[in-house]
Amino acid sequence: MNRRIFLKTSGLALVGSALTPNVFARMAGAGATGGKKVLVAIFQRGAVDGLNMIVPYGERSYYAARPSIAIPKNEIADLDGFFGAHPSLQSLMPYWKDRSLAIVHAAGSPDSTRSHFDAQDFMEAGTPGVKSTEDGFLARALATRKDDAPLRAVALSQEPPRILAGSSAIATADLATFANSASAKIFGSMYPEAFESVNILRSLRGRNEATYPRGPLANALKQIAQLIKSDVGLEVAFADVGGWDTHAGQGRTEGHLANNLRNFSDAIAAFAKDLGSRMGDVVLVTMSEFGRTVRENGNRGTDHGHATVMLALGGNVKGGKVYGKWPGLGTSQLFEGRDLAVTTDFRDVFGEVLTQHLDVPSLAKVFPRYQGKGLGLLGPFLIGDG
Amino acid sequence: MKRLIPIAALLLIAAQPQPIERQRAEHALNRLAFGARPGDVERVMRIGVDRWIEQQLHPERIADRTFPAIRSPELPSPGGRTSRPPREGGRDVRLPLSDEAKKALRKEARRGIEELSAQRILRAAESERQLNEVMVDFWMNHFNVFAGKGLDRFLIGSYERDTIRPRIWGRFEELLMATAKSPAMLWYLDNARSRRDAINENYAREIMELHTLGVDGGYTQKDVTELARVFTGWTIDRRDAGFTFRRFLHDSESKLVLGQRFRAAGGIEEGEAMVRFLARHPSTAKHIATKLCQRLVADEPPAALVDRVAKQFLATNGDLRATVKAVIESPEFSDPRYYRTKVKSPFEYAISAVRAAGARIEDPLPLARELRKIGEPLYFAQPPTGYSDASKAWSSDGALVARLNFAVAVATNRMPGIRVSSTDSDALARMIGAPEFQKQ
Numbered sequence: 001m002n003r004r005i006f007l008k009t010s011g012l013a014l015v016g017s018a019l020t021p022n023v024f025a026r027m028a029g030a031g032a033t034g035g036k037k038v039l040v041a042i043f044q045r046g047a048v049d050g051l052n053m054i055v056p057y058g059e060r061s062y063y064a065a066r067p068s069i070a071i072p073k074n075e076i077a078d079l080d081g082f083f084g085a086h087p088s089l090q091s092l093m094p095y096w097k098d099r100s101l102a103i104v105h106a107a108g109s110p111d112s113t114r115s116h117f118d119a120q121d122f123m124e125a126g127t128p129g130v131k132s133t134e135d136g137f138l139a140r141a142l143a144t145r146k147d148d149a150p151l152r153a154v155a156l157s158q159e160p161p162r163i164l165a166g167s168s169a170i171a172t173a174d175l176a177t178f179a180n181s182a183s184a185k186i187f188g189s190m191y192p193e194a195f196e197s198v199n200i201l202r203s204l205r206g207r208n209e210a211t212y213p214r215g216p217l218a219n220a221l222k223q224i225a226q227l228i229k230s231d232v233g234l235e236v237a238f239a240d241v242g243g244w245d246t247h248a249g250q251g252r253t254e255g256h257l258a259n260n261l262r263n264f265s266d267a268i269a270a271f272a273k274d275l276g277s278r279m280g281d282v283v284l285v286t287m288s289e290f291g292r293t294v295r296e297n298g299n300r301g302t303d304h305g306h307a308t309v310m311l312a313l314g315g316n317v318k319g320g321k322v323y324g325k326w327p328g329l330g331t332s333q334l335f336e337g338r339d340l341a342v343t344t345d346f347r348d349v350f351g352e353v354l355t356q357h358l359d360v361p362s363l364a365k366v367f368p369r370y371q372g373k374g375l376g377l378l379g380p381f382l383i384g385d386g
Numbered sequence: 387m388k389r390l391i392p393i394a395a396l397l398l399i400a401a402q403p404q405p406i407e408r409q410r411a412e413h414a415l416n417r418l419a420f421g422a423r424p425g426d427v428e429r430v431m432r433i434g435v436d437r438w439i440e441q442q443l444h445p446e447r448i449a450d451r452t453f454p455a456i457r458s459p460e461l462p463s464p465g466g467r468t469s470r471p472p473r474e475g476g477r478d479v480r481l482p483l484s485d486e487a488k489k490a491l492r493k494e495a496r497r498g499i500e501e502l503s504a505q506r507i508l509r510a511a512e513s514e515r516q517l518n519e520v521m522v523d524f525w526m527n528h529f530n531v532f533a534g535k536g537l538d539r540f541l542i543g544s545y546e547r548d549t550i551r552p553r554i555w556g557r558f559e560e561l562l563m564a565t566a567k568s569p570a571m572l573w574y575l576d577n578a579r580s581r582r583d584a585i586n587e588n589y590a591r592e593i594m595e596l597h598t599l600g601v602d603g604g605y606t607q608k609d610v611t612e613l614a615r616v617f618t619g620w621t622i623d624r625r626d627a628g629f630t631f632r633r634f635l636h637d638s639e640s641k642l643v644l645g646q647r648f649r650a651a652g653g654i655e656e657g658e659a660m661v662r663f664l665a666r667h668p669s670t671a672k673h674i675a676t677k678l679c680q681r682l683v684a685d686e687p688p689a690a691l692v693d694r695v696a697k698q699f700l701a702t703n704g705d706l707r708a709t710v711k712a713v714i715e716s717p718e719f720s721d722p723r724y725y726r727t728k729v730k731s732p733f734e735y736a737i738s739a740v741r742a743a744g745a746r747i748e749d750p751l752p753l754a755r756e757l758r759k760i761g762e763p764l765y766f767a768q769p770p771t772g773y774s775d776a777s778k779a780w781s782s783d784g785a786l787v788a789r790l791n792f793a794v795a796v797a798t799n800r801m802p803g804i805r806v807s808s809t810d811s812d813a814l815a816r817m818i819g820a821p822e823f824q825k826q
Contacts, residue, residue: 160779169783171782183819298581
């Protein structure tokens with residue numbers, strides 16, 4: 001059965017908002033959209049401190065391990081009585097409440113490397129521990145279905161990201177500069193393929209419906225939203241944002257991490273607002289190469305750790321819930337005696353979004369030699385959920 | 387009008403089968419210089435390719451024009467009325483300044499880095515010591531420092547001028563030691579803040595993973611932690627913002643790193659011994675040889691070549707001139723199968739375009755800013771890996787179109803500070819935008 005029809009009927013059948021699909025899925029189900037399904041992946045480069053982003057405030061050892069950087073209980077936005085969000089994530093809280101935002105905690109890559117470069121490389125290649133993989137997993141996901149649309153994938157980033165290596169994705173930090181008309185005139189025939197996308201980009205439409213904060217992530221998301229609204233055939237969009245490598249002076253509710261999280265949260269919230277009902281076609285997923293040490297270091301910062309937190313927003317996400325088995329912060333529960341253990345493989349999160357949202361028929365080539373497990377992150381709410 | 391002739395000549399030459407010597411000269415100018423200016427290929431052929439290479443390996447013997455001095459922006463005056471450098475190894479990393487003073491300081495720092503980029507561009511485009519500039523780019527990238535990180539905006543100028551440039555033709559060990567003791571690196575990779583009761587692993591990990599052994603060079607997490615303890619006390623002097631060793635910050639317990647044992651109560655000599663040990667390690671020889679071959683020969687260099695270069699590195703005690711020479715004088719370097727196979731980095735592309743166009747650089751600052759748009763702002767590679775040297779990092783459609791936009795701006799004289807005198811701007815744009823020009 002076509003999922004949209006299923007949603008429509010199941011939405012009618014269910015009673016009470018707590019049991020209905022999230023707000024975006026309802027809008028999509030009501031026939032407000034006709035576009036393609038889109039995955040937006042955001043990479044927080046530098047290893048975000050998942051423990052201060054989504055705080056396990058119910059853990060006494062959290063406060064013991066972080067005397068000068070723990071987020072005080074009274075500053076936290078409670079999520080479920082155990083976890084709470086950093087106050088800088090305030091702008092995303094409406095999406096948590098309307099159940100379009102889900103959180104996956106203790107997520108990450110099973111490989112134990114604490115090198116930024118290796119961990120990002122493994123994650124983007126989709127093959128933790130294997131260095132010989134040449135392409136990125138989002139490129140392989142796109143390759144599972146044939147489609148000649150020139151703008152199936154874009155990366156709004158300074159450098160072409162590894163995650164889309166091997167695809168025809170265009171990578172640019174700025175679409176307007178990219179679609180320069182003088183160049184199209186001179187080079188259009190020398191590089192016909194490259195300029196096919198330029199020509200499409202020069203006819204973008206879609207008005208901006210939200211106030212974005214300043215900064216490169218907001219800029220990237222604003223442009224991705226415009227591409228989605230213009231129905232150019234976009235399926236995968238990627239953006240990255242740095243500054244999470246908080247070895248020193250990361251701060252509590254103010255300071256370096258707090259500012260970064262606020263920017264991050266405000267940019268994503270603006271993106272969701274901008275897209276409105278079209279967000280029903282979009283699932284946004286955030287990732288980071290690893291988390292940070294449970295204990296703060298001597299510089300009021302944290303060093304390279306293991307598991308961190310991922311967010312999923314929009315589409316058919318069954319939000320308002322923290323997914324994943326919580327491994328605990330007791331000394332014996334920590335990975336290598338120091339870090340939050342990984343209980344959810346990042347491939348489970350992406351695997352579910354790719355198969356259930358983007359209709360990727362099989363993950364065999366996307367995540368080779370990996371048997372994933374389902375999280376139940378997507379789909380209509382059923383009786384008993386939440 | 388006078389610029390039109392060499393361009394037309396180049397196009398004409400490109401259409402004919404090229405004699406081997408001309409191809410070799412072009413290849414040498416592509417890889418060991420930032421591309422050819424009009425007339426350069428003929429000039430190198432006249433000198434003889436081998437002789438030209440030998441000259442380039444000894445930049446100090448090549449007469450050059452004078453360039454503006456590399457200026458390092460002034461650190462807020464130590465002990466001055468309104469400012470002081472951060473506390474050593476300390477928690478206090480903020481400068482107690484007013485918001486306005488901070489703003490002024492940031493502006494001064496930004497301007498300083500722009501000027502620094504401008505001098506790099508000018509030297510890359512106009513110095514006769516081309517290989518020297520290529521290797522400055524290589525080593526600045528190998529020992530990358532991100533100028534956007536706090537104090538590094540003030541330290542990066544001195545880092546290039548005093549730490550890197552004077553040592554790129556000497557022994558690797560000396561270059562490694564200089565970077566290990568440079569305030570810029572101490573700040574960038576947090577060693578300045580690492581102390582015996584609060585170690586920070588960042589530098590200890592990256593010196594092994596990126597600067598010496600390589601990620602598969604055979605070290606463990608335990609080695610990282612132990613090495614971080616070895617380097618405790620290596621910090622920045624708050625009085626003059628130079629390197630200092632502080633015994634009271636140093637972990638004086640015994641340590642074991644990569645089989646090297648240090649007894650309790652040691653000092654700075656432990657770190658110095660480890661720098662020397664890492665510099666001479668066979669994994670380091672292989673890692674440096676691989677990176678040099680990737681830069682100068684091919685993204686995936688033949689294993690036999692890497693082995694030979696690594697042997698040379700070890701045999702000469704890490705003599706960088708001898709090691710680079712082993713790469714350049716190898717049969718692989720001159721093997722036509724590698725000609726025009728590497729996609730130029732944005733910096734290489736921009737400089738080679740300016741050189742090929744015979745452009746006059748009236749002001750390099752706008753070009754420095756333009757490098758950001760085409761993806762390689764100098765001194766702003768955030769990760770310690772620096773910018774990629776592999777073609778695939780730079781070969782997306784997006785990167786290509788950004789370069790073509792740049793080519794058009796240069797050719798049509800719409801790039802401020804860069805003047806071309808060609809009257810056929812479309813032909814010039816097509817030349818510096820052509821597929822073969824994207825590669826070296």
